[in-house]
Amino acid sequence: MDSSLILQNVLTPPVLFFFLGTFAVAVRSDLEIPAPLPKLFSLYLLLAIGFKGGLELQKSGLGGPVIPTVSAAILMSLFIPILCFIVLRIKFNVFNSAAIAAAYGSISAVTFITAESFLENQNIAFDGFMVAALALMESPAIIVGLLLVKLLAPKAKDNRKEIKWRKIIHEAILNGSAYLLLGSLLIGFITATSNPSTVVKMQPFTGKLFYGAECFFLLDMGIVAAQRLPSLKKAGSFLIAFAIAMPLFNAFIGVLVARAISLEPGNALLFVVLCASASYLAVPAAMRMTVPEAKASYYISTTLGLTFPFNIVFGIPLYMGLVEKFIPPIS
Secondary structure (H helix, E strand, C coil), X not given: CCCHHHHHHHCCXXXXXXXXXXXXXXXXXXXXXXXHHHHHHHHHHHHHHHHHHHHHHHHHCCCCCHHHHHHHHHHXXXXXXXXXXXXXXXXXXXHHHHHHHHHHHCCCHHHXXXXXXHHHHCCCCCCXXXXXXXXXXXXXXXXXXXXXXXXXXXXXXXCXXXXXXXXXXXXXXXXXXXXXXXXXXXXXXXXXXXXXXXXXXXXHHHHHHHHHHHHHHHHHHHHHHHHHHHHHHHHCHHHHHHHHHHHHHHHHXXXXXXXXXXXXXXXXXXXXXXXXXXXCCHHHHHHHHHCCCCCHHHHHHHHXXXXXXXXXXXXXXXXXXXXXXXXXXXX
C-alpha cells in the first residue's frame, strides 16, 4: 500500500478535528460539546447519507450489484459475531464474549461516513445503495449476540429474567439509527421517483453542510474516545490486541467477499469498512439492557477508544490498499 494514503487521510479536516478533540483531553482543556449537539449532528449525518443514498438507489435501480451486495452484507453481519465469539471465548466468559462479539459484528455509521469522505478526496466513485447495506448490517449482530447467550449460557435463567425476544428484536430492527437510515433512504428514493424537483431544495442541507457537520461530530468523538482510553487498562492485553487484529482480519474477509461479488473499488472499500468497523452506540445500548452480566467497559472502551480511532486514521487507507491489491480498477 502507498503510505502516502495514510498521510493524505490524516491531513483531512474531519480526521484533524478528531485529533483536536483527543488532544484537548490530553492537555486537560475545558473544551466540551454541549450534550444535545452531538446527538443532533449524529441524526443529521444519518439523515443526509440516507437521503442521498435513496437518490442514488433510484438512479441505479435494484438490479446489478445491489441485491448481491446487500445479501452479502447481511451474511457478514451474521458470520462476524460468531467468529469473534469463538476467538473471545479463549479468554472471556459467554456473557462478555457475546456482548463484545455483537459490537464487532455490527457497524459504525461514522466510520462509514469517514470512508465516503476519503473516497471523495481520492476521486474514487461509489454508489449510494451502499447505505442500504449500512442500515441492514446493524441489527443482525445484536440478535446473534443474544442467541449466543441464550444457547450457550443456560444457567443464566436462574439468575435473571427471561429474555423478552419481541422487545429485543423490535429494538434491534427499529433502533433510532437504523430506523432513520432506512426511513431517509426510502424518502430519498420516493422523492427522486415521484417529485424530483424537490431534490434541489434538499441539496444545500444534505450536500454543502455535510462536511462541516462531519468535522464537528468527529471533534466530539475525539473527546469521547480519549476519555475512554483509561478504561482500556482494565480490558487487558488480549482484548486490546483483539480490538486491532480482529477488524484487520474481518477487512481481509470483506475484501475476498467484495471480489467474489464483483464490487467496484469504491463500493468494495465501503463494504470492507462495514465488515471491519464496530458499533459503540446501538449494540452497547442493547447489551446493557439484555446482558447485564457483561462488563460494559470491555465492549465500549475497545470499540470507541481503540477500534474507532484506528479505523478512521489508519484502517481506511490500509483497507483501500487491500482493495487495490485484490480488486482490479474499473476499466
